[in-house]
Amino acid sequence: MHQRNSWKSRWLAAIAAAWFGVAFAAPADDLREAQRLYTQGKQAPALEKVDAFLKAQPRDPQGRFLKGLILTEQKKTAEAIQVFTGLTEDFPELPEPYNNLAVLYASQGNYDKAKSALELAIHTHPSYATAHENLGDIYAQLASRAYDRALQLDKNNTTAQTKLAMVKELFVSQRTAGAAATPAKPEAKAEPPKVAEAKVEPKPAAPKAEPPKVAEAKVEPKPAPPKAEPPKAEPPKAAPSPSTAAGGDEKAKVTAAIEGWAMAWSAQDVKGYLGAYAPEFEVPGGETRGAWEKGRAERIQKPKSIEVKVNVTSIKINGNEATAVVRQAYKSDTLKNTTTKTLTLVRSADRWLIKQEKVGG
Numbered sequence: 001m002h003q004r005n006s007w008k009s010r011w012l013a014a015i016a017a018a019w020f021g022v023a024f025a026a027p028a029d030d031l032r033e034a035q036r037l038y039t040q041g042k043q044a045p046a047l048e049k050v051d052a053f054l055k056a057q058p059r060d061p062q063g064r065f066l067k068g069l070i071l072t073e074q075k076k077t078a079e080a081i082q083v084f085t086g087l088t089e090d091f092p093e094l095p096e097p098y099n100n101l102a103v104l105y106a107s108q109g110n111y112d113k114a115k116s117a118l119e120l121a122i123h124t125h126p127s128y129a130t131a132h133e134n135l136g137d138i139y140a141q142l143a144s145r146a147y148d149r150a151l152q153l154d155k156n157n158t159t160a161q162t163k164l165a166m167v168k169e170l171f172v173s174q175r176t177a178g179a180a181a182t183p184a185k186p187e188a189k190a191e192p193p194k195v196a197e198a199k200v201e202p203k204p205a206a207p208k209a210e211p212p213k214v215a216e217a218k219v220e221p222k223p224a225p226p227k228a229e230p231p232k233a234e235p236p237k238a239a240p241s242p243s244t245a246a247g248g249d250e251k252a253k254v255t256a257a258i259e260g261w262a263m264a265w266s267a268q269d270v271k272g273y274l275g276a277y278a279p280e281f282e283v284p285g286g287e288t289r290g291a292w293e294k295g296r297a298e299r300i301q302k303p304k305s306i307e308v309k310v311n312v313t314s315i316k317i318n319g320n321e322a323t324a325v326v327r328q329a330y331k332s333d334t335l336k337n338t339t340t341k342t343l344t345l346v347r348s349a350d351r352w353l354i355k356q357e358k359v360g361g
Contacts, residue, residue, distance in 0.1 A: 029286075031063055034070075036285045043070050061091050062359070068100060077104050088120070095121040095128045096339065102134060111141050129329060129338045250352075251315045254322045254345055257352040262308040262328075270297045278346050278353035303332035320347040321355075 034049035047070045054063050064087055071080035081104050087097035098121035105114035115138045121131040150157055257276065264272030274293055283292045300306065311327040322345045329338045344356040 031060075031066070032284070032286045034063075034066060036287075038066060038070055038073075039285070043073050046070050047074075059090065061087060061094065065097065068097070072100070072104065077107065080104055093124060095125040095131060098124065099128075099131055099134065102131075102138070106138065106141070111138050111145070114138050115142070125338070127327070127329075127338060129331075130336055133336060250317050250322070250347075253350075254315050254317070254324055254352045255312050257345065257354075258310055258312055258324060258326060258343065261354065262310045265300065265308045266306055268300050268303075268306055270300050273300060276354055278348060278355045280346070280355060281353075282356045303334060305333050307331045321345070322347075322352060 030049045030053035034046045034053065037043075037046035037049060047067065050063055050067045050070065054060065054067065057063060064083055068080050068083035068087070071077075071083060081101060084097045084101045084104070087094065088101065091097070098117045102114040102117040102121070105111070105117060115135065118131045118135040118138060121128055122135065125131075261273065261276035264276065274296065281289070283289055285292075287295075308331075309329040312324055313327060314325045316323045324343045324345065326341045326343055327338070328341050330336070339359060342358050343354055345352040346355045
């Protein structure tokens with residue numbers, strides 16, 4: 001069914017974007033190579049590399065997640081479901097594996113299971129916008145099935161015919177828009193702000209100015225100036241605790257650096273975005289810094305619009321290094337995703353720059 005395939009492709013694009021473009025937590029060469037091969041579309045050798053990595057670290061969530069993606073691309077749905085189900089059991093706090101299970105169930109036409117998986121993702125992270133959006137698609141699919149059934153039982157049911165046409169139009173609109181997740185709601189025309197009427201109180205008439213009176217000059221003998229007493233020494237003020245004052249200031253600077261990085265990303269300002277990374281940034285996938293920057297520039301400039309919102313949930317500072325956990329919401333004209341990242345930043349002069357970024361808190 002074309003609607004289902006188009007819908008599934010959009011979801012899979014969201015999955016890949018959620019987990020790539022960031023550094024993997026594990027530094028293993030096999031995992032880095034598996035990621036590189038996967039992004040090049042070489043699923044078979046990528047699967048060999050990730051299996052080799054998982055032999056040494058069978059519980060690693062990044063390796064298991066990548067294996068699930070590869071199996072999904074290879075259309076090995078049952079095996080991919082097994083991988084993502086295991087991730088939800090071992091790491092129930094991660095919403096993305098639930099979302100991926102929903103994609104796979106929906107591709108099989110099992111919308112009830114897809115609905116349950118998305119509800120679990122939302123229960124884990126109520127602010128996970130992608131799961132909310134996908135759940136709306138599931139409800140639309142279930143509604144389409146129900147209206148079809150109603151028309152099979154009663155072909156003259158004009159109400160069901162109208163509703164079914166509305167649901168089908170929803171999916172036609174999605175394909176026309178390219179990647180719209182839900183039908184756009186008509187925006188209410190904003191009324192111009194009303195100007196508050198200011199009550200003007202009459203000002204009292206200014207009193208008439210009287211001509212200045214000429215004072216009679218009386219020459220008084222000047223008293224002798226009092227003897228100046230030496231100033232009393234004030235007790236020294238207690239200096240603020242260096243750890244408290246400096247720590248608060250540095251956390252504010254770290255937050256400002258992260259927000260500036262997100263603003264440059266939203267503005268599709270490639271120079272400002274790349275300038276947020278330290279010279280010693282740990283480039284993912286074993287790429288060179290130049291190749292990574294070129295790839296990021298293309299991905300930032302390609303969408304018609306980008307909006308990135310960040311919520312810094314925690315910051316730990318240790319000397320010239322800071323670790324921040326960030327909830328990131330990404331939205332473009334083709335993709336919408338929310339995920340958690342851990343950013344490692346280093347202080348350079350008076351700036352904080354990103355040294356490493358990875359998925360997970």
